[in-house]
Amino acid sequence: MNNLKPVASEGPKGAYIEATTRCNMRCKYCPHYYSTFGDDMPEAIVHKAIGALVAKVDTILIAGLGEPLISKSFFTILEACEQNGVRLGFPTNGIRLRDERLVERLVRAPVQICVSIDGARPETYNFMRPEQEWDRLLQTLALVQRCRKKVGPKFKGATSFLCVAMKDTFGDLPDLVCMAHEYGVSQIQVQALSDGFPGQSPFNTPNVTAPALLEGMAVARKFGVSLNLPSSLYRMACDHVLVGDALWRDDLTPGAKHILSELLFEASVHAVPKDGISPCRHPWDWTFIDCTGKVRACCLSQTPLGDLNTENWNDIWNGTRYQNFRRLVHSWNPPIACRKCFFPDGINDGDTTRYERYFAQFRSETISLDSDQAKFDDEFERIEEEKGKYLWHLKNRSGAVSLSMHHGSRFLCFAIEGKGSEHNDFTFGTCKINDGQPEPFDLSCDHLFFPLNHVFADRLDVRFEMEGFGNRKLVIRGASLLL
Secondary structure, three states, X not given: OOOXXXXXXXXXXXXXXXXXXXXXXXXXXOHHHOOOOOOEOOHHHHXXXXXXXXXXXXXXXXXXXXXXXXXXXXXXXXXXXXXXXXXXXXXXXXXXXXXXXXXHHHHOOOEEEEEEOOOOOHHHHHHHOOOOXXXXXXXHHHHHHHHHHHHHHXXXXXEEEXXXXXXXXXXXXXXXXXXXXXXXXXXXXXXXXXXXXXXXOHHHOHHHHXXXXXXXXXXXXXXXXXXXXXXXXXXXXXXXXXXXXXXXXXXXXXXXXXXXXXXXXXXXXXXXXXXXOOOOOHHHHEEEEOOOOEEEOOOOOOOOOEEOOOOOHHHHHOOXXXXXXXXXXXXXXXXXXXXXXXXXXXXXXXXXXXXXXXHHOOOEEEEOOOOOOXXXXXXXXXXXXXXXXXXXXXXXXXXXXXXXXXXXXXXXEEEEOOEOOOOOOOOEEEEEEOOOOOEEEEOOOOEEEEXXXXXXXXXXXXXXXXXXXXXXXXXXXXXXXXX
């Protein structure tokens, strides 16, 4: 991660373009299930995004909160990619792929069609996609396969599955691999469900997840299907075996047992970093342009790093906001979206709870902010929140506080509250403790963590420097030491 500097290369390798936020399906884990919304990206922004990126990137993905095939600009983007030799990919629920002429057009182009499918049976598929008919989906997959065979050597693209892993559907993984093989699908991308759907995390049900994972990997090897899974799932399976909590182990098929042996050997050879943060290259290799023209680091982040309505691409890519965001990603205080990321190649390695669990392992010792344990300078204003409880509000851009220190502490934690701003406002700052290096943070979260491995004094001299951009103010609700 040390070679990833705030200033990136000349441009990203790939770009996500949210060509629409309209959708023709209501999946239970999507905002479309709970509300009605949607619009297409304005034509002017489509042309500006294409003009800025199509000659520089290798890949464009039409993705976001909508169904790409109903976007008014889909073919504009497709034709631009074809003319410039850029690969195009998009996820789809498959409803529009019932049109044979459309499918034939797509399979003649350098396009990756990624069909979203979360189960290999009607009941598991409809569990999350109640408005889609299972039989119609199978007919669609068969149509795509026929069209691919029809164009023969002229077929330039690929077909893949996108599977959102959930407790109640993950057991279908081996059968889903068999389906992929049956319909000529070369790859399955698996993403672990985010925290937005309580009780369905595959990481909380190892007795279901682990055997399905291993059996799925064995079937994928047998049929030559590429199965792209979060490596945190592998580690979960191995950890339960190593602590003797794997009753499912004896019931595995020979192929799955062989896969498990390989994973255990790999785990013994390559130590897993314990700092709770994995390398993420998205802010250096990719960019995301949302439906309104706002530029973000990825499709999960709500932090605006630029706006194509008012700025040029070259001013955005290595502008101050983008640089500050890159400074945060691998810090102890990544943005809130990164902390909850479910991408397999994100900082959580596909496990949405990994960052949180890292800090939960420490014992917490509260620092009283209304005693001699804490001394705020005049730049902080004490505000009574309710009887007997106070907040400390940083009035300007810099301020300091002196805190008592417990020797052996690993981190200083502040409970904070963003004040006076909308959720996606990006307010960046740094915190320097004693003679340590300034640690970056932003105000998108409710807790900040700062390492204390360099501190041997009896008190912590903490200085905050806010670098602006957003309208939020630093408000401290509490402090604690993690031991």
